[in-house]
Amino acid sequence: MTTQTHHTQVAIIGAGPSGLLLGHLLDQAGISNIIVERADRDYVLARIRAGILEQGFVDLVKQAGVHHRMEKEGKVHHGFDIALYGQRTRIDLTRLTDGQSVMCYGQTEITRDMTEAREQKGLPTFYTCHDVALSDVQASPVVTFEQNGQQHRITCDYVAGCDGFHGVSRRTIPEHKRTEHERVYPFGWLGLLSDTPPVADELIYCKTHRGFALASMRSDTRSRYYLQVPVTDDVKNWSDDAFWDELKKRLPEDLAQQLVTGPSIEKSIAPLRSFVCEPMQYGKLFLVGDAAHIVPPTGAKGLNLAASDVSTLYQLLDRHYNRQDKDAPYRYSEIALRRVWHAERFSWWMSNMLHDFDQTQVNGMEKLTFDRFMQSELDFYLSHEEGQKVIARQYVGLPYEAID
Incomplete structure (x- = not known):
């Protein structure tokens, strides 16, 4: 069997939103790229994911030129609620952060927009790729794969691993060259998507004696709700009626009374973990998104x-190719990790504040003591504007680091 050979400046592994966004930005900078994806196109476009976007993400999408439907259909959120045992406190993002906000626009829609734009530009993307392998990533990277019985070989200057936690990119880095930090939580999120109007115009995070709940949305007519469940639970144990009944028990009473229910479009349980791989690069291979951190x-x-x-890597590659800064790409891990650890800490903190831990002990502390400690801390943050500002500034997202 013959092997079809391709050459590009940057090979991108993964056709999710991070790989697609990177591809568009590189193309605008005149940097050639090829995307390799192990799943088929329809599967990629059907994946259900979150959709709360920081302003930095929105600005990147605009820079990539694929923002038109997002601006038309996305909903700007100027705040959100935290309900602590039924008592709601609104975190006024715009007031507390001097004018910043977030946007609600589903990741599925973002992926579709960028996929269609890439196809319109005629940029090369290979779907349904098997046996994807990376070699010689420290010197002259090569990506090989099989598609529809045809062997392919891509030679490139750099590889961007945007292929998620279970992808091949991180595993290409020798184990003794990477350090992985991980915490697996003892619960998951049972999520339900339905074509029903959201119970509120903004997100509501609920801490209750029955466990955590989140009321979210994708549009004015499509809702996304979550319940904290044991990580060992099975989605088959949850009928739609059972989900709605439990959600009503965890929502503040006034919202529970006006909740509109309906058949689920999608229902699944996602485990929760905190994970970071250091460093985020190995030679000319860069880890992006879930390949490096969860x-x-x-x-x-x-x-x-x-x-x-993506912003960091794009800027560094742009400096390398268009400003002859040969050392720029090797600064990627150092710069990216600074923001990664800030986000990891905030997500860990929010999870500890809002979830119920079922163990007898949590972090070596008796559960009752731990719960009282967390309730006291969250109550302090919600009761003082200084505390609300800390939550708001982290929620809207820290500024991207400028590459000088």
């Missing part, structure tokens, strides 16, 4: 943190 979804940082990786 955050619990409590702080809405997963996709946004991937976007900050």
Whole structure:
């Protein structure tokens, strides 16, 4: 069997939003790129993910030129609620952060916008790729894969690993060359998507004696709700009726009474973990997004943190190719990790504040003591404007680091 050979400046592994966004930005800078994706196109476009976007992400999408539908259909959120045992406190993002906000626009829609724009530009993307492998990433990177019975070989200057936690990119780095930090939480999020109007115009994070809940949305007519459940639970144990009944028990009473229910479009349980791989690069291979780090979804940082990786890598590659800064790419891990650890801490903190831990002990502390400690700390933050500012500034996202 013959092997088809390709050459590009940057090979991107993964056709999710981070890989697509990076590809568009590189193309605008005149940097050639090829995307390799192990799943098929329809599967990629159907994946259900979160959709709260920091302003930095929105600005990157605009810079990439694929923002038109997002600006038309996305909903700007100027705040959100935290309900502590039924008592709601609004975090006024715009007031507390001197005018900043977030946007609600589903990751599925972002992926579709960028996929279609890439196809319109005729930029090369390979789907349904098997046996993807990376070699010689410290000197002259090569990506090989098989697609529809045809062997392919891509030679390139650099590889961007945007292929997620289970992808091949991170595993390409020898184990003795990487340090992985991980915490797995003893609960998951049972999520339900439905074509029903949201119970509120903004997100509501609920801490209750029955566990955490989140009321979110994708549009004026599509809602996304979450319940904290044991990580060992099975989604088959949850009928739609059972989900709605439990959600009503965890929402503040006034919202529970006006909740509109309906059949689920999608229902799944996602485990929660905090994870960081250091360093985020190995030679000419860069890890982007979930390939390098995972955050619990409590702080809405997963996709946004991937976007900050994209911003950093794009700027460094632009300096390398267009400003002849040969050393720029090797600053990637150092710069990216600074923001990663800030987001990891905020997501960990929000998760500890809002979830119920079922163990007898949590972090070596008796559960009752731990719960009282967390309730007291969260009550302090919500009761003082200084505390609300800390939450708000982290929630809207820290500024991207400028590359000088």
